[in-house]
Amino acid sequence: METGKLFNGTGMESIWKSYSSGSGFPALDGDTTTDVAIIGGGITGITTALLLKEAGYNVVVAESYSVGGGSTGSSTGNLYIAVEEGFDTIKSKYNADTLNTVLSARRDAMELVAQNVSQFGLDCDFRRQTWYLYAANEENIDKVKGEFKAALQAGAPAEEVLPGELPFPVVTGFRIGGQANFNPLRYVQQLAQAIHDEKCRIYEQTAVIAVDDEDEKIKKVRTHKGTIHARYVVHATHTPKGVFLDFHSLLGTYREYGVAVKLASGSYPEGIMWGYYERNERYSARSYEHNGEKYLMVIGQTHEVGQKEDNNENIAHLEKFLREHFDVEAVTNTWGGQNYKPADGLPYIGRKRKGSDVFVATGFSTDGLTYGTLSAIIIRDLITGNENDYTRLFDATRHNPLKAAGKFIKENAINAAVTFKDYVLFKDAEIADIPTGEGRVVEVDGKKVAVYNEASGNVKACSAVCTHMGCLVHWNSAEKTWDCPCHASRFSTDGDVIEGPAFTPLEKLQVR
Ligand SMILES: Cc1cc2nc3c(=O)[nH]c(=O)nc-3n(C[C@H](O)[C@H](O)[C@H](O)COP(=O)(O)OP(=O)(O)OC[C@H]3O[C@@H](n4cnc5c(N)ncnc54)[C@H](O)[C@@H]3O)c2cc1C
């Protein structure tokens, strides 16, 4: 089956893209009308389409590139009730009851994935696994012990890790059984195939370029290939598209990296293994098997989007980590992925403002396969008029300045700083001085220009001014993209939008 364009990036491909089962949906062809327009075909958009179709609504999904090719296809593919933010953090910011509700919501979402796998017969290597959290050194003992205590208090079936249970040095650790992992790309592609019919239309290579949602009854979701008229609109785009200052100022934006390897021994550890190392650095490791081919992967080395001078070193670090602990035979895949952290520890899922029929689902941190699935449950419940504990707890219009306090101020300070920070500008440099395969922001005739010196010697140039809200983009050397440090829009060297809130490509320019 035709795989289509998975993403408009650079050739660094996740392990999942090597085992994509393809999607091959057509592009939208002319104007159309539906009950619900869903922007984005990741796990959030496709699961929302499934649940609303089951609830009797007509649905149209518009996906810029290919189903699952966004963050879903760059994730680690783990499903668990734990939260990256930490059990203890949620309990301290809120209370034990709230932590309980979060865990129960995440369990429901995880089990919905399991149910879909079995109901639709999805061939996505879904396996039950044990989740582990451990401290690899003395520095993180208190943190992990605090997490263990909070997990037990919230009623999670947590147990202490036994000596030698993990293939890493463990000073202290605990486990929770009954979690799961899978190939997230095959899951979402095959789920899309299973639900696709005349009531649930899915379009690929169909980027939404504007949403006109002023009319209370009929919204217009515009693409270059036609306009979708809909009563309800769902931004299932990982971060809402366009200018949503309420949300964008509440989100910390991060990239992290994955490296997958083959091991000479052929012996691959099982489990979802989260470990804390020096300087609070957390690594997540798991293995993957498809048709007898096995891999081990590690994810980590987080940094703020557009704020790293050389991110090749992040990938090198992950490879070093794997080589230190395992007999690595070959590196098979390296990739990057994006996540959005909420200011108050919980994702924002629901109406964009009270009474609105436009929905958002964002702030998932690195827990969004489960939170994206939960978003589908919540958005279905809101559209069908079923207010409940989950719709209230994750309400996207909530404002929790007290719970956000430290983080809120930090994220905004970063955003303010990078808005006005000019990365080194090569004012007088010859464009020919830019190394082959690299990009630089150059000042040409007073204009900030993002110049990429292609391997072939051709130069591609775009305006360096982000089309979202005007910050300057920054070169991402490992992924060969232009990344905006303000709200994490990312652009290809041709200027096309890859991800983030921007709708419009960078302006293409001619340079001498
Ligand atoms: C390295 C890494 C590892 C992770 N590991 C895990 C994990 O193990 N478990 C877990 O639960 N979570 C994990 N996450 C988080 C998880 O991957 C994401 O939160 C989740 O995939 C988000 O799904 P989504 O459908 O909301 O977004 P996406 O999968 O990004 O889908 C959004 C889609 O919207 C499309 N889109 C964007 N703009 C437009 C437009 N204008 N028009 C049309 N379509 C558009 C995009 O092309 C994309 O396909 C990880 C994240 C990272 C970065």
Ligand code: FES
């Ligand atoms: S992403 Fe908001 S200004 Fe660039």
